[in-house]
Amino acid sequence: MRFVVGGAGFSGAVVARQLAEAGHEVTMHEQRDHLAGNCYTVRDAGTDVLVHEYGPHIFHTDDERVWEYVNRFGEMVPFNHRVRTTVGGRVYLMPVNLLTINQLFGTALRPDEARAFVEQKADSTIEEPANFEEQALKFMGRELYEAFFEGYTRKQWGRDPKDLPASILSRLPIRFNYDDRYYNHQHQAMPRNGYTEIVANIVDHPGIEVHLSSPLDPQGGRAGFDHIVWTGPLDAWFGHRLGRLGYRTLDFDRFTAAGDYQGCAVMNYGDYEVPYTRTSEHKHFAPWEQHQQTVVFRETSRACGPDDIPYYPIRLVDDKELLSQYLELARGESSVSFVGRLGTYRYLDMDVTIGEALRAADGMLEAIAAGDPIPPFFVDPS
Numbered sequence: 001m002r003f004v005v006g007g008a009g010f011s012g013a014v015v016a017r018q019l020a021e022a023g024h025e026v027t028m029h030e031q032r033d034h035l036a037g038n039c040y041t042v043r044d045a046g047t048d049v050l051v052h053e054y055g056p057h058i059f060h061t062d063d064e065r066v067w068e069y070v071n072r073f074g075e076m077v078p079f080n081h082r083v084r085t086t087v088g089g090r091v092y093l094m095p096v097n098l099l100t101i102n103q104l105f106g107t108a109l110r111p112d113e114a115r116a117f118v119e120q121k122a123d124s125t126i127e128e129p130a131n132f133e134e135q136a137l138k139f140m141g142r143e144l145y146e147a148f149f150e151g152y153t154r155k156q157w158g159r160d161p162k163d164l165p166a167s168i169l170s171r172l173p174i175r176f177n178y179d180d181r182y183y184n185h186q187h188q189a190m191p192r193n194g195y196t197e198i199v200a201n202i203v204d205h206p207g208i209e210v211h212l213s214s215p216l217d218p219q220g221g222r223a224g225f226d227h228i229v230w231t232g233p234l235d236a237w238f239g240h241r242l243g244r245l246g247y248r249t250l251d252f253d254r255f256t257a258a259g260d261y262q263g264c265a266v267m268n269y270g271d272y273e274v275p276y277t278r279t280s281e282h283k284h285f286a287p288w289e290q291h292q293q294t295v296v297f298r299e300t301s302r303a304c305g306p307d308d309i310p311y312y313p314i315r316l317v318d319d320k321e322l323l324s325q326y327l328e329l330a331r332g333e334s335s336v337s338f339v340g341r342l343g344t345y346r347y348l349d350m351d352v353t354i355g356e357a358l359r360a361a362d363g364m365l366e367a368i369a370a371g372d373p374i375p376p377f378f379v380d381p382s
């Protein structure tokens with residue numbers, strides 16, 4: 001069959017590769033002038049530092065299939081991500097762990113003592129947390145929440161944490177030992193030569209033709225193809241005809257300095273009064289490299305306008321209503337499948353994106369083998 005794929009980030013690349021390996025012809029269209037979507041990494045011209053152009057991306061997974069897959073296309077170097085946060089003029093470790101607790105409260109608690117201490121602070125009257133704030137109060141109590149989460153989350157999402165889903169907080173662990181790694185996953189790594197090289201290797205197949213700076217037109221772009229895989233924004237496929245799904249976009253204030261600017265890869269800023277959410281110092285994402293100079297991104301978050309890059313899907317009540325209307329339209333389309341963070345309007349990590357793209361391709365190939373129509377979705381995005 002002849003497929004056309006809109007978007008050359010991980011989702012589009014992985015689906016294209018799987019289809020091409022099964023003998024199908026795939027044409028890819030990418031509106032940007034480069035591969036890898038928001039995972040794009042490139043060497044900074046002035047310093048040679050490998051920069052995550054659209055903000056930090058750290059690879060972490062428990063999914064063996066995904067781990068084998070990325071290792072097939074690039075060399076992954078073990079990398080334990082560690083984050084610090086500045087609050088009230090002091091520096092603490094994130095995610096909240098025993099040192100964070102002992103520093104904030106001026107204590108010297110051991111694990112069991114800290115667990116009992118935090119439990120006694122936690123609001124046990126909340127049974128089913130209905131929002132981000134309730135989730136935080138239930139698990140850590142008011143002091144930890146106000147210091148490390150309230151201000152940061154207001155800045156990041158532009159909303160009162162009472163209006164945000166509890167699931168956002170569930171991304172972060174709270175630990176009662178001195179383990180300060182940001183993630184719990186079995187595999188935590190960075191690509192030695194960046195993500196762009198991995199995506200380039202994924203799409204390097206005789207069955208795949210890639211067109212950069214060439215957006216797929218939802219109207220005319222499907223002519224001559226049996227099936228379309230759309231990894232761009234779901235609402236963009238329909239020309240935003242019902243309105244726009246809400247996203248947050250990011251602005252990066254980028255600067256170069258000599259030496260070591262902050263001594264770590266990511267410094268968060270928990271205080272609401274500090275306008276930025278975090279600063280990323282990119283050479284610390286590749287600690288095996290040596291650089292005299294350093295490149296720093298100071299990151300702020302704001303509502304995404306029509307010409308901005310969509311980063312984080314907001315998924316509040318009004319977005320979800322609009323989403324359900326778009327899903328209805330999507331299910332009525334013939335010969336189109338919607339895949340990935342933008343195609344399904346969900347907050348996805350890279351490993352989940354790759355895993356879902358692999359399963360989407362499996363589903364497409366199964367449908368073809370059975371002579372069935374290819375479904376529009378392979379996960380429930382509602």
Ligand code: UDP
Nearest residue numbers: 085094148149150152153156168169171268
């Ligand atoms: N968060 C916070 N304080 C922090 C770090 C994270 O309040 O210092 C909250 C915030 O709401 C954020 C969420 O936890 O959106 C998830 O954080 P994560 O680091 O996973 O976000 P990402 O790196 O994907 O932006």
